[in-house]
Amino acid sequence: xxxxxxxxxxxxxxxxxxxxxxxxxxxxxxxxxxxxxxxxxxxxxxxxxxxxxxxxxxxxxxxxxxxxxxxxxxxxxxxxxxxxxxxxxxxxxxxxxxxxxxxxxxxxxxxxxxxxxxxxxxxxxxxxxxxxxxxxxxxxxxxxxxxxxxxxxxxxxxxxxxxxxxxxxxx
Amino acid sequence: xxxxxxxxxxxxxxxxxxxxxxxxxxxxxxxxxxxxxxxxxxxxxxxxxxxxxxxxxxxxxxxxxxxxxxxxxxxxxxxxxxxxxxxxxxxxxxxxxxxxxxxxxxxxxxxxxxxxxxxxxxxxxxxxxxxxxxxxxxxxxxxxxxxxxxxxxxxxxxxxxxxxxxxxxxxxxxxxxxxxxxxxxxxxxxxxxxxxxxxxxxxxxxxxxxxxxxxxxxxxxxxxxxxxxxxxxxxxx
Numbered sequence: 001x002x003x004x005x006x007x008x009x010x011x012x013x014x015x016x017x018x019x020x021x022x023x024x025x026x027x028x029x030x031x032x033x034x035x036x037x038x039x040x041x042x043x044x045x046x047x048x049x050x051x052x053x054x055x056x057x058x059x060x061x062x063x064x065x066x067x068x069x070x071x072x073x074x075x076x077x078x079x080x081x082x083x084x085x086x087x088x089x090x091x092x093x094x095x096x097x098x099x100x101x102x103x104x105x106x107x108x109x110x111x112x113x114x115x116x117x118x119x120x121x122x123x124x125x126x127x128x129x130x131x132x133x134x135x136x137x138x139x140x141x142x143x144x145x146x147x148x149x150x151x152x153x154x155x156x157x158x159x160x161x162x163x164x165x166x167x168x169x170x171x
Numbered sequence: 172x173x174x175x176x177x178x179x180x181x182x183x184x185x186x187x188x189x190x191x192x193x194x195x196x197x198x199x200x201x202x203x204x205x206x207x208x209x210x211x212x213x214x215x216x217x218x219x220x221x222x223x224x225x226x227x228x229x230x231x232x233x234x235x236x237x238x239x240x241x242x243x244x245x246x247x248x249x250x251x252x253x254x255x256x257x258x259x260x261x262x263x264x265x266x267x268x269x270x271x272x273x274x275x276x277x278x279x280x281x282x283x284x285x286x287x288x289x290x291x292x293x294x295x296x297x298x299x300x301x302x303x304x305x306x307x308x309x310x311x312x313x314x315x316x317x318x319x320x321x322x323x324x325x326x327x328x329x330x331x332x333x334x335x336x337x338x339x340x341x342x343x344x345x346x347x348x349x350x351x352x353x354x355x356x357x358x359x360x361x362x363x364x365x366x367x368x369x370x371x372x373x374x375x376x377x378x379x380x381x382x383x384x385x386x387x388x389x390x391x392x393x394x395x396x397x398x399x400x401x402x403x404x405x406x407x408x
Contacts, residue, residue: 013298017305054396070395076388080364080377093400125356132367140367146357151393154365169393 047097047119049126049148049170054091055106058084058163080153081163104166108158109135112166117143126170130154146170181205186212190219362389 056069056077062085065074069088077086090104101115111133118127125145132140132154139156146152151169158164180201181189186209189197206213355374357363362377 009295013295013302017298017302050397052393052397052400054400068399072388072391073395076392088399091396091400093397130365140372142353142355142365142372144355144357144365147359149390149393150357150359150361151389152355152357152363152365154367156367167392167396169396171393 048095049097049116049119050093050095051102051114051116051128051170052091052093052168053102053104053112053114054167055089055104055110055112056165056167057087057089057106057158058165059087060084060161060163077165080155080165084163086165106164106166110164112154114168116170121145124148128168128170130166130168132156132166144168183209183212187215190216360387 058077058081061083064085064087066087069077069086074086078084089106092102092104094102096102096116098116098119101113104112104114106112113131113133115129115131116126117129121127123145124147126148128144128146130140130142130144131138140154142154144152146169149169149171151167154166154168156164156166181198181204183205186202186205189202190212206216355363355365360378362379364375364377366373366375
């Protein structure tokens, strides 16, 4: 009697083990996979980034002090281009999603268009395409993969000897 | 260097050791002589006596020999049976000896024998735990496998997107003779300047060599520029 009861107990345990094992495997393969995929799609498509673009003209030897530029901006720009005067041309900052862009007017026919290619890639970086136009003609284009909350700059020498500095960042 | 004061035939360290752990062959006369002449050891002896009185008045009652006999009987009888059930029967008696748990529910000397039904349930519990562990491992393996499959799909999608965009850009570049730079990848904390010169675009790394533990100045510039673009209204009527 005791042996029969013990065998029955083991049979129940084995059956339960098999059921839970295959159940767990099926859940891992199917159920959670679906919810994860839907989460990825949402994050990739709907995530907006605050993209900030500004253009500064740097004139060599000039002591022009643009009142719009705060001390920290001037101090840091001095590190990029020492012994230059700086004047803020335009600054734009907008929340945009993939495919949208921010246009910044740099005067003298220059325009920079910054488009959000991918809000976040597999490395957690923001992919941005920067295009510099002069009189509607594309002068320069590049794709930049940058970490969020971090500025980078593009520099273009003008015929007048001044330098065009374009700062771009996304968060 | 004189490490210990010497007041009589006994030294201070010997007196304190004798007070803490009395020995059978101690010289009570020398001890009393030292305590009479050494105020420090006398204070120590006074505190020691107070502590002894406190211990005597508050210590738990010593278990009787019958209690110890009962404990050893249970220990001996539990050696040839399953440990959890017997320990459960023994635990209340041991806990009572420590004084931490109120009196035992069952009368002492009458061991709680586990019922025959409890043993299969114990095995069932062990089986269920093992089963849960196996299921968790398989679940983790399944998820890992799916995740790795998914992560292999992502780069393909991205590279396709990049490739689709690149010919467009290069086609425009050929038409207008523009300068086009390859994809620039910036690392965290890196300060990059893309310098467009006559025929080429050069990527210049301006990251300072020394490590700074303060707030990144370029991050402050980012905040300042954003504030210029979107001035915050601090007060409003």
